[in-house]
Amino acid sequence: MTDRQWELLAPVIPRAVTGRPRVAGRQVVNGMVYTSRTGISWRDLPERYGPWQTVYTRFRRYAIGGMFPRALQLIQPGADAAGDIDLLVQIYSTIVRAHQHAAATG
Template structure:
């Protein structure tokens, strides 16, 4: 039985050939175990040290995550999976999601300080769709 945060057999069959292969070296912890550990960490937000033992040593999961992120393995994986889904007609490219984030300085967000929103009382406000109120 596949656990909630783990790859199904079908997902693994799609992803496995796309992962980087080590050239040589000592036997390594199974890529599927490690990738499931990485997914678990990202989905739950636990610290690396708190990964369940079923994913192998937490140091292995953390190291492989950093290595795969640095060498572009995740970006390559996404590109390849998208290309295959697109070729199979499974993607609708007409859908667009904008996740722009605008960051403001603390004082601009009303956190106090000189010139913050709470500092002045003689400001002119304009309610949405209404006349100016002063």
């Protein structure tokens, strides 16, 4: 993640108020991005991103807490205005169901 990307995302990342010292937010978010891009399991996450349990736990908390949609709403307008949005659609095909007649075979 570049400094500019982190600068845009940092205000949306929740901060802990109490408890033990945390792994840096940027490090953890980079771990989330790495896992998403490579498709590896959480347990195979390289140590440079922090303990895999920490990265996974924060990913779940962020997802449940709605952090990802808030980040998108914050970042998307500026990126769109700058022409930085390139649409890419991915479909995880194991969950896409089609009717038997969808194949359009004769």
